[in-house]
Amino acid sequence: MLMGHGSVPVPCRLVAAAYRDEQEAADKVVKLGAGVDVCLFASPLPYDFARRSGVLSVPATYVPLGGAALHAALSRAVRDERLDLTRVSVDVIERAEVEEAYSDLGLSADGVQTRDEPGAVGTLTNFHERLFRRGATTGALTCLPAVAERLEAAGVPAVLVRPTTSSIRGALHSAALMGAHHRLEESQLTVVLVDVPTLREPVRRSAPRYWRDELRLALHRLLVQEGHRMQASVWPIDDHSYLVSATRGSVSGATDGFRVPPFAGRVREELGLTVEVGIGMGRTTHDAEAHARAALSRAQTSKQAQSFAVDREGRPLVPAPRLPPQPTGQPKPRGLEVLSRLAAKLEGGDTVVDAEAAGRMLGVTPRTARRLLRTLVDEGLAWPLPPNRTPQPGRPRQLYRLIIEKLGPARA
Incomplete structure (x- = not known):
């Protein structure tokens, strides 16, 4: 039931x-x-x-079928002249409970055979019948009606243990x-804070004017999609962080029981960004947000393994977050080699290039570099940015942000 x-x-x-x-x-x-x-x-x-x-x-x-239920079954078994209670077999009920019940009745359980591990109806029936045929028991106490029916049909005395x-x-x-x-517990208010280190960094002169706005829009759209699946609400706090309001049950389901940080896997996969996450719970919205900020601060400042989620008392829920395992056995994308060569030539940590710059780094023509950059986009290794609008006539340059995080932490 x-x-x-x-x-x-x-x-x-x-x-x-x-x-x-x-x-x-x-x-x-x-x-x-x-x-x-x-x-x-x-x-x-x-x-x-x-x-x-x-x-x-x-x-x-x-x-439970021990205790009162077992005592009631033993009382019924006393009236069955075929049974000797000191020589019976018992299934499902633990040995300790059987010995306790026999001790209460002043009987010895030395000759009682027990099997408390689970088994199919046929397996338990064979257990009782085998002991009876060998003369080790005079009958059976079983917790399964189907076993009792089979034993009686085979001529083995059986008493069904029923709950009281x-x-x-x-x-x-x-x-x-x-x-x-x-x-x-599942309906506890839970706040998730999502911070994007890339959007906290100062704007470089070589970066296009609108790329940050485009990145924020894409990230906000992704968080709203994920929040909808979690039945959560998403609000931007500032230029680089977001607040997600949900319940403990919905967040637990989306994080594999708080073992995997939410959003991180999909954001890294689709946008090539690393996000920092803090989850907090509390009796009020203020308490939950305070705990989430404490968890986020711990994840940002500590080099040791720390929890990214805390309960409403401020205690860590689980050990350090682990990202979802990457798929194995898949063919290596062709663009990884191109991305690796470009990453080795980047200067100053800038990951935004155009066809001319990529051509110089790779030693190919701009036309070939443009084709290679499109290959990176198709394989999810680069992200096309809005054209950099300039007062000069002619076609604006197409810029790409290289997702060097796909090369792995060490090489990135």
Whole structure:
């Protein structure tokens, strides 16, 4: 059973997800996706299958079958003359819980065979039946109705361990608390500050007059697109930084659980820019922005690995940010060699060139250099800038910004 959106204690919505086999629980979780705040499984077995498959993205718990449920099953088993409680097999329930229940009843658990690891219906049925045929047990206590049916059909005495009403009520209450906490946590106000070092740098005389404005527009457009996917709002703060307002849940989804800085990968890929990011959370907008500025300042000033995100108490969430892994096994673009040769000839850190300057650096004609620069643009290694308007008659020069960051940190 899965618990849907709601608050504590009520109202809340329960979404039932039925399955024929406990191994299908993981598929049910995937189908419901983000439509639930917490998952409540009917027993430890489907919970364990879902946990091991790695599909759980929300808090999860299960109705316990130890404790009161196991005591109730043992009480029913006493009335079955075929069973000797000191010589039975038990599945799903942990050995420690079985020994505790037997100790409460004043019985020895030395002759009790247990298997708490998950398994398919056939596997668990074989576990019980094999022990019974060997004479090691007189019957079975199983947590799966399908296993109990198969054992009875094979002539093996079986008692089904069912959750008690009180254990179901307690599990529902725990799940409601977990879901409410998760909902509150995911809806925490989160502020992301994005700073662009390139736009902070002084304008060089050789740079075109309008290239910074064009770059800002392109960056703003990209951030708005990414913000729309995150259900976030984007505002420019000044000439080189932006503020993104969102919730913790949306930012967590876009950052792989705060392990990858947002926006950085796409900005680097499409615009060839490096951005610095700080993420902060807080009870108010002011607190969240203050924490985001603290995280951004730490990322800008510290040479050591630091977190780029802090919680509402100002504590780092994760270790240092890591950029998304670059694709491997792909052919090397032809323009990389041209870009490398141009980067080696650049002077003063200026990355803006035209066909004439590129021709001199490469030792080719301007016409050939113009064709090579277009190749760099096609391969995402250069960015065409608006023409530099001059009072002189004739066709204005076409300028290109070389994205030397594509050569790697060392060579760039």
